[in-house]
Structures are given as C-alpha cells and as structure tokens.
Amino acid sequence: MLRNLASQKLLTRITRFNSTRWSSGAAPSEAVITSFPENPSSKSEEFVLQKVFAERGNDLPASQMKNPYEKEKFVSSFTGRPYGRHITGLCKHKHEQVAKEIAKARSLGMMPVMLKNVKFLKDPALYDPEKPLRPHSCPDEPISATLVRCAFFAAHKHRNQRRKNDDKSPYINHPLGAAFILTNEAGITDPIVLQAAILHDTVEDTDTSFEEIERLFGPKVRAVVAEVTDDKTLEKQERKEAQVKNGPKKSHEAKLVKLADKLYNLRDLSSPNGRPKDWDDERVREYFRWARRVVQGLKGTHDELEKKIFELCDKGEKV
Numbered sequence: 001m002l003r004n005l006a007s008q009k010l011l012t013r014i015t016r017f018n019s020t021r022w023s024s025g026a027a028p029s030e031a032v033i034t035s036f037p038e039n040p041s042s043k044s045e046e047f048v049l050q051k052v053f054a055e056r057g058n059d060l061p062a063s064q065m066k067n068p069y070e071k072e073k074f075v076s077s078f079t080g081r082p083y084g085r086h087i088t089g090l091c092k093h094k095h096e097q098v099a100k101e102i103a104k105a106r107s108l109g110m111m112p113v114m115l116k117n118v119k120f121l122k123d124p125a126l127y128d129p130e131k132p133l134r135p136h137s138c139p140d141e142p143i144s145a146t147l148v149r150c151a152f153f154a155a156h157k158h159r160n161q162r163r164k165n166d167d168k169s170p171y172i173n174h175p176l177g178a179a180f181i182l183t184n185e186a187g188i189t190d191p192i193v194l195q196a197a198i199l200h201d202t203v204e205d206t207d208t209s210f211e212e213i214e215r216l217f218g219p220k221v222r223a224v225v226a227e228v229t230d231d232k233t234l235e236k237q238e239r240k241e242a243q244v245k246n247g248p249k250k251s252h253e254a255k256l257v258k259l260a261d262k263l264y265n266l267r268d269l270s271s272p273n274g275r276p277k278d279w280d281d282e283r284v285r286e287y288f289r290w291a292r293r294v295v296q297g298l299k300g301t302h303d304e305l306e307k308k309i310f311e312l313c314d315k316g317e318k319v
C-alpha cells in the first residue's frame with residue numbers, strides 16, 4: 001500500500017525516456033525527473049529506497065539493510081548518481097547489489113532519477129576541501145590527485161591571508177613555493193615531504209587542527225607538519241630560539257621542509273618588493289642572522305639547499 005502510494009506520487013513527477021545522459025553504467029535507469037525537489041536527497045526518496053531494500057530482502061548486512069541511505073551513503077545528493085565503492089566502502093559484490101536495487105527501484109518508478117540540479121552547479125559544497133569524497137585512507141587515490149587535493153585544501157585555508165610584502169601577494173604562494181623549491185631545486189619527490197611543505201603553515205596560521213590534517217592526509221603528514229609548526233603560545237623571541245635549538249632534533253623530512261621554508265623567505269627578503277612593508281634594514285639583517293643559525297642546525301640535510309641559503313645570508317646580513 002505504502003509502496004503504491006509512494007510510487008504513484010513519484011510517477012506523477014517522472015517522465016520516461018531513453019536516457020543516454022549517464023556517462024557511467026552505474027545509473028542505468030531511464031526515468032528523469034523534470035522538476036527538482038528542494039533537497040535532492042529528500043526523506044521521501046530515502047524512505048522509498050529503504051522500503052525497496054527491505055521488501056526485496058537482499059542480503060546486505062543488517063546494519064545497511066536497516067537504513068541503506070544512512071549518511072547519504074549510496075546516492076549523491078548533488079548528481080543523483082550512486083557513489084563509487086571508494087565512498088560507500090562496500091565490497092564489489094555488495095556494491096553491484098546496491099546499484100542493481102537502485103536501478104530496479106528507479107525503473108519501477110519508486111525512486112527518482114535526478115540530473116544534476118542546476119542550483120548546485122555553482123555551489124561550493126559540491127567539493128568541500130574539508131570533507132573531500134576521498135579520505136586519505138583511500139588506497140587507490142593517485143598521488144597526483146592527493147597533491148592537488150592537498151594544494152586545494154591549503155589554498156582554501158589561507159584564502160584570506162596575504163604576505164606582508166608591498167605586493168600583498170596571496171599567502172598560498174609561500175607554501176606552494178616551498179614545495180616547488182623541493183621538487184624543482186632539491187629533486188624531492190617524497191609525497192609526505194611535499195604534502196607537509198604545502199600544509200606547513202596551515203595549523204600555525206589558520207584554524208586547521210592536527211586532527212584534521214591526520215584525517216585528510218594521514219598520520220605521517222601530520223607528524224611532519226607538527227614538527228615544523230611553531231608553538232604560538234610562546235613569546236616571539238622564545239619561539240625563534242626554539243627553532244634554533246630544536247632544529248637538529250627534527251626528522252629528515254621536517255628538516256627538508258624547514259630548509260625550503262627558509263630559502264623561500266630569504267629570497268623574498270632579497271628581492272626588491274619581497275620584504276615586509278614595515279621592516280627596516282636592521283630587521284632584515286636580523287632575520288638573515290637568525291635564519292643562518294637555524295640552518296646551521298639543519299646541516300647535512302641537503303647540501304644544495306643549504307649552500308643557496310648560506311649564500312643569501314652572506315649578502316643579506318650586509319644590507
């Protein structure tokens with residue numbers, strides 16, 4: 001009875017046609033809704049699918065049978081397409097079962113098939129960098145995709161920050177520039193080091209937490225980011241001394257990030273528009289002297305980067 005009512009309701013909103021719009025075979029239904037509900041993952045849709053799963057008595061685990069739509073597990077609210085296995089966490093067999101059930105429900109007119117709601121085309125929630133569809137534990141995410149996700153996350157976190165220089169360049173230029181120094185000048189390809197370089201100021205300078213870094217990029221990246229994050233509860237002078245004192249104890253990965261960080265900042269200070277607006281010559285010289293002390297404690301990490309830093313210090317201490 002309920003089933004009939006629900007399907008009648010849905011059927012009034014559905015026009016059937018042979019759809020070729022689905023690019024993947026995952027959504028084989030031919031029914032397309034002509035008007036969109038306010039929320040594509042509406043409760044009624046959820047309820048209907050639950051009924052379908054329950055009545056058909058398929059052999060999904062009890063927890064998923066109970067509420068197959070729980071946490072929007074199986075169908076994207078934005079596209080109406082079933083999520084892939086990397087999102088649902090189902091094995092191949094169960095995933096195929098779910099896809100079949102969704103297809104059956106749709107062909108019976110018991111579940112709407114939605115095209116992307118135009119309302120969502122410009123919705124930033126389509127990709128939320130803080131809740132990406134693939135978590136770090138997804139084993140098959142290509143490293144190029146991880147690095148892009150990481151860069152996008154850092155850009156999002158630093159979006160309202162500018163460098164202190166005359167140009168007020170976007171802050172994200174600094175962490176991306178440090179990562180680029182590592183790949184381009186130091187030949188570093190270790191993804192942990194590169195992610196840590198991109199993220200190295202997110203906890204220190206934005207609302208990012210270490211837990212967030214671990215959830216999204218894994219415990220190794222978190223550990224390196226933690227090593228290069230200053231303790232902002234310390235007084236500035238103490239903080240600066242802590243970098244000199246603790247540098248030698250850091251991991252090789254953290255030392256590489258520190259070298260790239262310093263080299264980027266020293267280059268900035270050596271360029272005509274790179275120095276912070278309110279820094280006089282003495283403050284610039286002081287930064288070079290302090291950077292030299294920090295980098296002396298990192299010696300033996302990467303000869304080429306260290307050499308470049310000491311050359312800049314030789315000049316910068318004399319401005």
Ligand SMILES: Nc1nc2c(ncn2[C@@H]2O[C@H](COP(=O)(O)OP(=O)(O)O)[C@@H](OP(=O)(O)OP(=O)(O)O)[C@H]2O)c(=O)[nH]1
Nearest residue numbers: 162163164165174201236261262265266268269274275276
């Ligand atoms: N040279 C330069 N630095 C800028 C600019 N904008 C922001 N900064 C940041 O300022 C910091 C150096 O300024 P300080 O006054 O010495 O330190 P503080 O901001 O931590 O108090 C660096 O932070 P940091 O990344 O935490 O590095 P570090 O101080 O640990 O080396 C650097 O990245 C800029 O336009 N030019």
